[in-house]
Amino acid sequence: MAHSNDAREAVMIGRRTDGTIIRRPLSPHLQVYDMLQMTSALSIMHRITGSAWAVGLIFLVWFLAATAAGPEAYARMQWFMGSFFGVILLFGITVAAWYHTLAGIRHLMWDYGYGYDIPTTYRTGWMVIIGTGVMTILTWIVAIIAWAS
Amino acid sequence: MSENLKRLETPLARVRGFGSAKNGTHHWWMQRATSIGLLPLTLWFAFSIAARAGSPWEVMAEWIARPFNAVLLIVLISVGFYHTASGLQVVVEDYIRPDRSVMAINLAIKAVLTLLGLLAVLSVIRLAV
Numbered sequence: 270m271a272h273s274n275d276a277r278e279a280v281m282i283g284r285r286t287d288g289t290i291i292r293r294p295l296s297p298h299l300q301v302y303d304m305l306q307m308t309s310a311l312s313i314m315h316r317i318t319g320s321a322w323a324v325g326l327i328f329l330v331w332f333l334a335a336t337a338a339g340p341e342a343y344a345r346m347q348w349f350m351g352s353f354f355g356v357i358l359l360f361g362i363t364v365a366a367w368y369h370t371l372a373g374i375r376h377l378m379w380d381y382g383y384g385y386d387i388p389t390t391y392r393t394g395w396m397v398i399i400g401t402g403v404m405t406i407l408t409w410i411v412a413i414i415a416w417a418s
Numbered sequence: 419m420s421e422n423l424k425r426l427e428t429p430l431a432r433v434r435g436f437g438s439a440k441n442g443t444h445h446w447w448m449q450r451a452t453s454i455g456l457l458p459l460t461l462w463f464a465f466s467i468a469a470r471a472g473s474p475w476e477v478m479a480e481w482i483a484r485p486f487n488a489v490l491l492i493v494l495i496s497v498g499f500y501h502t503a504s505g506l507q508v509v510v511e512d513y514i515r516p517d518r519s520v521m522a523i524n525l526a527i528k529a530v531l532t533l534l535g536l537l538a539v540l541s542v543i544r545l546a547v
Contacts, residue, residue: 280430282429316509319502319505319506319509320505320506320509322502323502323505323506326498326499326502326531326534327534329495329538330534330537330538330541333482333491333537333538333541333542334537334538334541336475336478336479336482336541336545337540337541337542337544337545338541339475340475340476343475343478343479344475347472351472363464366460366464370456370457370460373453373457374457376453377450377453377454380450408464408465408468409468411465411468411469411471412468412469412471413471415468415469415470415471415472415473416471416472
């Protein structure tokens with residue numbers, strides 16, 4: 270067992286039934302769970318989309334700061350957002366944002382104590398996946414209509 | 419393990435000696451409370467901005483400057499950045515080792531988010547007043 274000064278290591282060391290020492294896996298156990306299962310896949314996706322949305326906030330700040338700076342800065346920001354790379358990026362942020370929002374509602378539902386049984390877990394999981402698609406398409410239909418007019 | 423033996427203290431005893439930080443429940447609760455607030459704000463912002471995609475500067479600046487929109491934007495930015503900081507903190511705590519790196523990265527994340535959040539709020543205020 271490698272030496273570590275991290276106090277948290279103490280609770281991360283366990284023993285197998287034969288007595289040999291083993292390092293316990295880190296939360297949320299990417300090394301242990303079958304990531305093709307919907308339950309664990311949606312769980313890690315909540316973190317991934319949350320982190321991606323955090324990075325995407327840079328574009329919210331740019332949008333507001335450019336608008337405040339004046340028409341020229343606004344035009345540069347608008348050019349980027351309308352470019353191929355900008356549209357792909359905004360589309361990705363839209364998907365991540367709706368997924369994280371809908372999966373967040375699922376988490377709040379769990380916090381309230383509802384929906385822990387397996388059939389409900391799968392049903393709400395599919396609702397999150399389908400809902401993400403519906404909300405993303407709806408947002409972009411509104412955006413494309415506004416853009417074209 | 420040699421260091422721990424010199425101290426005549428097991429690693430588990432060292433952890434228990436630290437005790438809890440006494441604010442875990444508050445952190446957990448604030449994540450949920452901010453997420454509830456962000457639900458209507460996100461819906462409002464996503465569709466308001468989508469409906470103004472490609473708008474000229476005058477239209478967008480006027481929309482942000484309206485008192486009702488400006489107040490909601492400032493609330494969205496404040497609550498949103500707070501929620502982002504507490505979410506990223508948990509991710510860092512779960513995957514980053516050792517402790518001092520966790521502390522340094524979380525302080526850096528909070529510094530960057532505070533600066534970006536203030537920049538966004540100042541931009542809204544500048545357009546609104």
